[in-house]
Amino acid sequence: MATGRTHRPATRSRGIPEATVARLPLYLRALTALSERSVPTVSSEELAAAAGVNSAKLRKDFSYLGSYGTRGVGYDVEYLVYQISRELGLTQDWPVVIVGIGNLGAALANYGGFASRGFRVAALIDADPAMAGKPVAGIAVQHTDELEQIIADNGVSIGVIATPAGAAQQVCDRLVAAGVTSILNFAPTVLTVPDGVDVRKVDLSIELQILAFHEQRKAGEDAAHDGGRTAPAVRAATVAADRKGPDGDVPAVMPA
Amino acid sequence: MATGRTHRPATRSRGIPEATVARLPLYLRALTALSERSVPTVSSEELAAAAGVNSAKLRKDFSYLGSYGTRGVGYDVEYLVYQISRELGLTQDWPVVIVGIGNLGAALANYGGFASRGFRVAALIDADPAMAGKPVAGIAVQHTDELEQIIADNGVSIGVIATPAGAAQQVCDRLVAAGVTSILNFAPTVLTVPDGVDVRKVDLSIELQILAFHEQRKAGEDAAHDGGRTAPAVRAATVAADRKGPDGDVPAVMPA
DNA sequence: GCTTGTGAAGACATTCACAGCG
């Protein structure tokens, strides 16, 4: 979910629903895999299975992009890859900075899925002077002092915050002041940002707590509507809902 | 979002909407902070601001849990902390295993937010024999061969997958066969699981792509409905939607 | 009087089911 802003302008960017946007990357990943296997076309049924959604939803999603399929046949894989990439803005280069090079920041820096999607790690930034100059994932870490200069020099508009919670808002403010307009926040804090700045949050502890909720329901608790920590009997299917992409709210990971 | 299962039974566990469940951890975090500052009560307005949602939503959410507030006054912080913790199942101990101790797995192992929420890292598991015995976050890494034994010995029901994509489904199958019924997946793959098993996924690359989509809309593109990569003019507010908690689909991070 | 709790309204999302078309 978008944090910091209380309500959104509902200005669903040129017609594509948020829930659909959140699924496009999934489709893209499945399509890329098909493309690598040189599969020329795919039906909504097959692609939906590969992406883990149902076919009606997938067709509806694609209908927002335009009519890119052929009735009786399916979708052209290469063409769809291109169209979705373009729609997501992945045909252009997105320089990204990662702030907070702890365990998580290093993991992100080493993440291979960046380059293939148009994202380029322009810089790694950390507040610890001892980190400065150290290479992580082949990139020398730079000190926080240089943050503004780095943003300006590289035309960075997307920032990733992987700092401890206490430093996140401060880092966020500096990123925004320097011109960043999209932030991916891994710190377990609600960030406050001005209008026009987009924040997405990933929070491991939240995901685990949601799992625990469902897990708890599986064992015991039927009739008992109160704190009765009763039975051990396994109950049937409780399946977690989608992330609602948007707020889908949803997930988290962060350093200590 | 829950992957692997195509549709959910809509068995909204005893009445609490998924979207609400996904927000409970947020409220809990905000409440914990208030508790530490010894704040005795809080109004829906204040708490909502701290959690980054609007107050009507928060009150509706709490109404699903019961009537824990006092009109004209607000909510008792300590009491709410307890009620939400209980509802999420955090008053019990949840042993968790993390499989795949690369950069990300190590980051997760070092994550401090576990213990305070009832989660306990029971074991770290990796397929690399060279890792076996090495201490990460004070816990000796064990080899994949011991996975089943570890699950059984510790009564683990929640597993975290932080392996490369190629190994994820296999690890998932073994976890499930050994008795794990909730999985948090950081690998960029759609996992297939039997009914009754809950999967949540966190995917960094997806989050970045969603940000890129909105970022692209901010700069240029008004009338042009096709590939016209036209203007540079900055457009007004595009705010990301919530994560939709449930599927809230939502987000991602993983190792190479 | 101030704030909760909640019906009712509205927005959004998913699913159905079939017409349309290659």
Place this chain on the structure above:
DNA sequence: CGCTGTGAATGTCTTCACAAGC
């Protein structure tokens, strides 16, 4: 004949607005 694309139906979530209650 098969599969896409989409209106209509259904379901879920959010927001409004106010009655109820301390």
